[in-house]
Amino acid sequence: MASGEAAVNPNKIFVLTGAGVSAESGLSTFRDTGGLWTHYKVEDVASLAGYERDPARVLEFYNLRRDIHRDVKANPAHEALGRLQRAWAARGGEVTICTQNIDHLHEQGGAENVIHMHGELGKVRCHDCGDVTAADGELSLALGCVACGRIGGLRPHVVWFGEVPLEMDLIYEKLAGADLFVSIGTSGSVYPAAGFVAAARSGGVPTMEINLAPSENAQLFTFTRYGKASEAVPAWVSQLVG
Numbered sequence: 001m002a003s004g005e006a007a008v009n010p011n012k013i014f015v016l017t018g019a020g021v022s023a024e025s026g027l028s029t030f031r032d033t034g035g036l037w038t039h040y041k042v043e044d045v046a047s048l049a050g051y052e053r054d055p056a057r058v059l060e061f062y063n064l065r066r067d068i069h070r071d072v073k074a075n076p077a078h079e080a081l082g083r084l085q086r087a088w089a090a091r092g093g094e095v096t097i098c099t100q101n102i103d104h105l106h107e108q109g110g111a112e113n114v115i116h117m118h119g120e121l122g123k124v125r126c127h128d129c130g131d132v133t134a135a136d137g138e139l140s141l142a143l144g145c146v147a148c149g150r151i152g153g154l155r156p157h158v159v160w161f162g163e164v165p166l167e168m169d170l171i172y173e174k175l176a177g178a179d180l181f182v183s184i185g186t187s188g189s190v191y192p193a194a195g196f197v198a199a200a201r202s203g204g205v206p207t208m209e210i211n212l213a214p215s216e217n218a219q220l221f222t223f224t225r226y227g228k229a230s231e232a233v234p235a236w237v238s239q240l241v242g
């Protein structure tokens with residue numbers, strides 16, 4: 001632990017994670033070499049306009065990702081964050097885990113009350129009535145909404161570019177109350193998540209980045225630790241929890 005880090009004795013920790021925390025579980029990131037955005041155009045499969053233009057192609061993109069997610073498991077980084085959250089709760093502290101990821105690997109790793117600001121692959125939403133239900137089967141235009149009965153309007157419960165991320169009020173409330181902000185496995189290229197470090201700094205909160213490589217906003221972090229999440233996150237948690 002860098003000397004400066006040791007001086008921070010956080011009681012409320014806000015952790016933001018991105019695709020890098022799930023990379024060692026076998027899930028592609030987005031912008032690394034060979035990542036998802038090298039095989040698909042964002043505007044075609046991760047935007048509302050793309051869905052309205054060709055819903056079948058978008059459903060296929062998420063069906064493919066759902067298939068891949070079936071066989072993946074939480075890695076030591078997810079498990080370490082679950083351990084930290086339990087240890088902190090036991091001592092009257094709090095660890096908020098806010099993820100940009102739509103997988104459920106934080107939950108598999110033992111984390112609770114995870115904020116999925118970009119939605120969840122295991123849920124579907126009716127494009128008409130907004131009803132959200134759990135669903136891990138294939139999505140198709142032939143399916144009907146259980147709430148309003150509309151056929152062909154079911155979409156992934158996922159936040160696309162141009163759409164408002166979920167639970168933003170709760171996120172900013174937890175950010176404001178944190179005494180340490182930690183960003184793990186994200187390139188810092190998608191807003192508003194990429195702006196959370198600046199929000200923490202403006203409130204005088206120490207910030208730390210744990211990543212494979214410096215992110216786009218690396219210069220905004222008080223502390224940095226570079227390495228694979230499955231190694232760097234357990235090492236950090238062990239130093240905190242003992």
Ligand code: BV8
Binds near residue numbers: 019186214215228
């Ligand atoms: C919104 C769908 C208004 C789910 C995704 C301000 C400035 C500029 C632009 C904007 C702005 N505000 C809004 C925008 C527009 C846009 C945006 O940010 N565009 C960018 C491209 C410039 N944002 C939006 O449209 C958002 N909506 O702003 O609404 C608003 C704002 C505030 C309040 C109210 C309303 C909506 C954004 C959500 C888009 N949906 N995905 C899905 O299909 O998964 S984004 C997509 O990118 C994923 O969610 C992903 O999580 C996210 C971020 O990517 P990362 O997770 O960081 O992944 P990436 O591959 O980029 O990086 C991986 C990192 O891991 C790397 O750094 C790598 O080094 C590291 N790594 C790799 N392996 C490991 C590792 N680290 C550790 N260990 C390893 N083994």
